[in-house]
Amino acid sequence: MNNRQIAEIFESIADLSEMKGQQRYTIVAYQKVARTIGQWPVELEQMVHDKEDLKEIPGVGDAIAKKIEQLVTTGKMESYEKLRAEFPDGMLNVIRVPGVGPKTAKQLWDNLGVSTVEQLGEAARDGSLAAVPRMGEKKAGAIVRALESRRVSDGQAPIAVAMPAADRAVAALREICPSIRKLEIAGNLRRYEETTERIDLICVASDPSEVVEALTEMANVAEVVGGGGTRASVILSDGVQLDLRLVKDHQFGALFQYFTGNEQHNGLLREHAQNMGLSLSEYGITNTSTNESAQFEDEASLYERLGLQFIPPELREGNREVDAAKEGLIPRLVETGDLKGDLHVHTDWSDGVASMVEMVEAAQSKGYEYVAITDHSSGRGIANGLTEERLRQHGAMLGRIQENTPGITLLHGSEVDIRANGTIDYPDEVLQELDWVVASVHSAMDQDSTVMTERIVRAMRNPHVHAIGHLSTRLIGERKLISADFEAIFEAAAQTGTVLEINASPERLDLKDSHVSMARELGVVLAIDSDAHRVETLGNQRYGVGVARRGWCEPRHILNTLPLADFMSFLRMDKSERSVLVAAHV
């Protein structure tokens, strides 16, 4: 049972407890611990197995620790089973319908016997719901609409869709509306979460109605959901919802912070404020004894007033960032501008669409000092993978381009297949001629965990393999991660000196954020690679940087922040010593 599943059980316990009318703070305790567990980097199952103290987890005390141990060791939690037996199974789904919470669900069950989402829909339509105390026609209508819109989309847009859509909207509004002074993307998109429910924009403008109007009339708006005054909500043609809020200059800092979230981070910040005798809200900070209030034009001054280091959005997850900021321990995270090269790039020699010259020129114009051209190996027949003969021609061609392109160092590379048994589909004699070898899994992705782990570790032991590409092979929203013992893989990567790629393609983001954290802590050298197949996607590095930042990576954790000379000495090092150089580079 993984952490996500355990977290869901505690969420359910919170909901059921609320229906039962338990103490409010008991419920809050369960809700809090559910969120913490959902993001906890180490599997609780593993912790119990290793006899680690679960009470190290914030929000876990004696009672919850016992419940977790029982759940993990026996597969069942007695108190949860008992609680669940008190209500029909479908009730938990009823609670998940927007606008319906535990209290409403309980009341509808008591009064109407509603215990499933279907019955809820019926009761809302046939008028019986409206007759229940504290319910009414409008409430019924809202539930009907919620159920319908849920059918249309159970709406998580991948960042690959949402971020470009947000960028386009921002650019369009800025062009149409001269009165805009500030316009920023907020919400989880700003935190570079991999999927989002909607795009949040926060705007300061001298003429708010101009901006609201411009948004609702924008060409790619499919539907206007709400709006007027200082806010608007639309559905874009690609199905993503976009909410725009207009605020005053002096409100911007607190509101931008508030709407960036996440909820847990904001909660921690408010607790911290309270300990200082202050009350924080989306409108500013009030001194609870003097009643004096302060407002903020930007986020930095708000964090400063709270005695905290500025916390970059990517770290605002409600984990340890507020404590770290108190101590001044927020690191200087890696930035796009730190990248000195790209180590995973395709051309039309395999499945890319641009020529080698075009990709090299594009890399150079990004200011890179080096770039590895890594077309596919022969195993990728479908991707026009290179035979050994074509690989030699590929290298010769790159050499000729190098002669005419003195400003950037070109590395002859390859993205080689890791075969099902862990061997590489070029022989060692060929691999050792290459400057840079990225090995990736592209086939037999459904192997069981033990086989897959051994397969990848075997590839990492190959002395000519520099890096592993998109380790988990997932495609966000489409294909799951491989099953493997990732911790064992990270340990082997550190031990063998194999670089792990953070594939920046927004469809992949692989390693994902929590894996980046774990790998970094285990001393793995990471690289941020675009895996570009066309000129424009070289710019995808921003997504990889976002993931790296979510994993608390500094420049020193990322290989391709090294300047050319240091990078070349990294390549000359014995593989087993490679972890050292990047860690030492600050």
Added chain:
DNA sequence: GCCGTTTTCGGCCCGACTGTTTTCAGTCG
């Protein structure tokens, strides 16, 4: 149910919106 530079007891994050109410409960972010 958790937790401690006020506390082993007594607190525990804030505000808007909606729909139902004549002052507020529930839900959401």
